[in-house]
Amino acid sequence: MEIVTRFAPSPTGYIHIGNVRSAIYPYLLARQNNGKMILRIEDTDRARYVDGATELIEDTLEWLGINWDEGPIVGGPHAPYFQSERMDIYHDWARKLIASGRAYADPTPPEKIEAYRKECNDKKIPFLYRNFRPTNTPEWEPGIPLRFKAEPKAYSWHDEVMGDLSAGPEVLDDIILIKKDGYPTYNFAHIVDDYEMGVTHLMRGAEYLSSMPNYLAIYEALDIKAPKIVTLPHILRSDGRKKLGKRDGAKSVTEYREDGIVAEAMMNYLACLGWNDGTEQEIYTKDELIEKFSLNRIQSSGARYDETKLLWLNGQWIRKIFTEQGADALYARTQNFWPESAASATDEYKIKVLSIIYDRLKNLSDLRDMTGYFFENPKLDLDMLVNNKFLKKLSESELEDLLKQAIMKLDGLSSWDADTLQTALNELLSATGKKPAELFSLIRIALSFAPFSPALNLTMEVLGKDTTLARLNTVASAL
């Protein structure tokens, strides 16, 4: 049987770290089995609808490399894929339930329901609407909410991640199927759609676990088979055991893109938060994830979200992209991350800079702070030079003298490549009798006035002869 999975977000804003995994896992499962992945937009709550949210969701998925076989943009045999355009379908299914006596129109005003609820809370007994079920119910028509008529009984079911689960009859209740405004609730709509669209694996977050018996009751009343249930454990806040949500400052996935996280690292990190293949592998390409993913190795407990590991993974991926796909490939991803001073620099020059600095990057936006001196003369900071731990033993005149010797040596060079420069630097070392720590620190700081920089010979090669000598001269005369 073909495997069909779906990701069904509601367009109320961006996709955040806490819920993007319910897009990744269905995607991996579908691709692994040559199945189908459906994107369905659950826009039945008109009050929370956010303009542009659908585009944001599509954009996020595309960035991560998650494509869908049916859904917005691409269409498909079960269109439309926006729930707001499927009203007739829900109403048809609702009428079946009315006909079989499993749903009723409920004219009870909200204030009265609230009073029931309060009454129960005061008595400290669980509030179940079925205990207050109205005796005379009108014919259902738009404008009146439609409720499910629950039959209390115990349910047990199998969950691909959590194992065998069960719950008693006390959770079964008359939940709303169709709202007053005619739109279905999630509780009803997702069941109808998953069935109509042939979804075989329903993967969703653990917050739906306690509603399962009610869903099972609806499947039963509708006389349709429930898909396989795959409950994804929560991603937890880094500072506690609570579910990570927008209110806790869960960042949007695209925010990480803007911060310089590469999509491969994001995918890798999220896929491995709560899943592993049992080996000691840490770095996975998307294709490897597709190949190795398995439902029974998804963790049943929640996992803390820890940005440190994401950052490590990102560094690994930046290096992997550079060494496996080349400098151009990595450069293509760095467009928005260069300092302003780099605006007029050529691509060729920036690729050179990237090539000597990429292995220091934890994320792409580090370029902004780490490469300034390649594009403009650094601000003279003699304190930094004089107080350096290797240089403070030397007097200013000694420093000046050393710089002058270096200038003379470098000026006489007929070629300007890394090897030649290293040789010259080594000769300078024996000529002056200084330690590398002293001589190299002096030149490095004089050239960059940065807390760190790539290897000295590489830095000088990229900077070029003129700039190198000019900067050394500036410092020598300032001392």
Added chain:
RNA sequence: GGUCUCGUCGUCUAGUGGUCUAGGACGUCUGGUUCUCAUCCAGAAAAUCGCGGGUUCGACUCCCGCCGAGAUCACCA
């Protein structure tokens, strides 16, 4: 409060009765690579497997109880 779920190093995890004196990774610390930072390499510290009972020759692994944490109880999804 009712219902349900979860519980191995700080964090992500391996572990399906003996090979566990509990393995790996991140992070932390130390050392190495002609300066710095990073990479890379080597090494260290770090879990009495939530607690208490049982079953067993033997339990992180099975059973029971407890404790702790979380989720959920909307005309939101």
